[in-house]
Amino acid sequence: MWAEVRRHLGGFSSPVLTAVDRDGYPVSIRCAPELDEAEQVLRISLPEWTGIRPGPASLLCHGHNQLLWNLRSFMVRGIIEPAGGDAWLFRPTRFIPGIGVGGLPGMVRFALAKRRAAARYLQRRGLARPRIDWAQLKAVQARARQPSPPSLRSPG
Amino acid sequence: MNLPIPEEVEAVFREFRTCEFSTLAADGTPITWPMLPFWRAETGQFMTTTSIGLPDKAFNIRRNPRVSLLFSDPTGSGLFDPPAVLVQGDAVAPDEVKTSIGGFENEIMLVYRRQPAGAMYTSNPATRWFSDWYFMRLEITVTPRRILWWEHGQISRPPTVVEAIHVG
Numbered sequence: 001m002w003a004e005v006r007r008h009l010g011g012f013s014s015p016v017l018t019a020v021d022r023d024g025y026p027v028s029i030r031c032a033p034e035l036d037e038a039e040q041v042l043r044i045s046l047p048e049w050t051g052i053r054p055g056p057a058s059l060l061c062h063g064h065n066q067l068l069w070n071l072r073s074f075m076v077r078g079i080i081e082p083a084g085g086d087a088w089l090f091r092p093t094r095f096i097p098g099i100g101v102g103g104l105p106g107m108v109r110f111a112l113a114k115r116r117a118a119a120r121y122l123q124r125r126g127l128a129r130p131r132i133d134w135a136q137l138k139a140v141q142a143r144a145r146q147p148s149p150p151s152l153r154s155p156g
Numbered sequence: 157m158n159l160p161i162p163e164e165v166e167a168v169f170r171e172f173r174t175c176e177f178s179t180l181a182a183d184g185t186p187i188t189w190p191m192l193p194f195w196r197a198e199t200g201q202f203m204t205t206t207s208i209g210l211p212d213k214a215f216n217i218r219r220n221p222r223v224s225l226l227f228s229d230p231t232g233s234g235l236f237d238p239p240a241v242l243v244q245g246d247a248v249a250p251d252e253v254k255t256s257i258g259g260f261e262n263e264i265m266l267v268y269r270r271q272p273a274g275a276m277y278t279s280n281p282a283t284r285w286f287s288d289w290y291f292m293r294l295e296i297t298v299t300p301r302r303i304l305w306w307e308h309g310q311i312s313r314p315p316t317v318v319e320a321i322h323v324g
Contacts (some may be wrong), residue, residue, distance in 0.1 A: 114209030
């Protein structure tokens with residue numbers, strides 16, 4: 001697991017660390033972890049304002065290009081603990097590949113696993129697999145290729 | 157609902173392509189994945205969706221509604237030097253599988269405008285079979301409780317904070 005963290009982390013300059021604050025809400029912050037090979041932990045500096053509690057945490061690395069493509073992501077579950085001052089230690093416990101990790105075989109595995117997960121979701125509720133209205137989607141895609149009216153530049 | 161946030165923060169909500177969306181797993185671990193958020197200024201809420209092939213976010217929310225959205229990657233947004241923004245809030249994720257675009261047409265069109273290559277998933281029968289699960293969606297609505305932001309994304313400094321729960 002450490003080898004996977006080390007191999008994939010190098011492609012990202014500012015992962016997102018998420019822990020839990022004093023009110024029990026998730027709090028996320030971009031960080032610059034340093035690998036401690038001897039201890040197999042990540043050393044992270046965090047500003048005081050975060051108010052995070054030691055305990056379960058995660059580290060997300062992700063990215064996309066200007067056209068929201070070339071998606072890449074993975075997450076590492078772990079434990080965050082104080083190490084004095086603004087220094088913290090993140091102890092990885094599980095590497096979870098997301099999209100774009102593992103090349104084409106990884107993509108196929110990802111999609112087939114999610115297809116099975118969807119089938120389980122439906123089966124447990126006694127629901128038939130719904131049919132997607134592809135023609136309707138294609139029509140929206142065609143409209144999306146037209147020049148953008150101002151109202152569609154902002155979803156709100 | 158008019159939240160007391162500056163236009164530059166609302167611009168982040170409107171224009172960022174992704175946010176880092178966190179829910180809490182059963183053991184308390186915050187689970188964070190990139191998501192496509194849609195800001196609904198008229199209600200002061202965020203809408204997003206997840207596939208039933210990736211239902212853990214919805215399961216987590218049904219168990220514990222506390223979530224957060226971090227807007228920290230401006231790639232593709234067209235914004236210059238935007239603030240970084242963290243939204244903490246409470247979410248609902250009803251157990252209703254949606255496959256129709258009804259009610260979401262503007263959001264779906266916006267996704268295809270921002271991610272034109274995404275059309276490949278619907279381009280032929282093989283890709284449709286392979287990806288139909290992606291279009292079986294659960295709606296997630298987030299009501300902000302607290303909004304924090306950092307000018308120029310300088311997160312080493314204390315943020316500006318708005319407690320949204322007391323507004324409106």
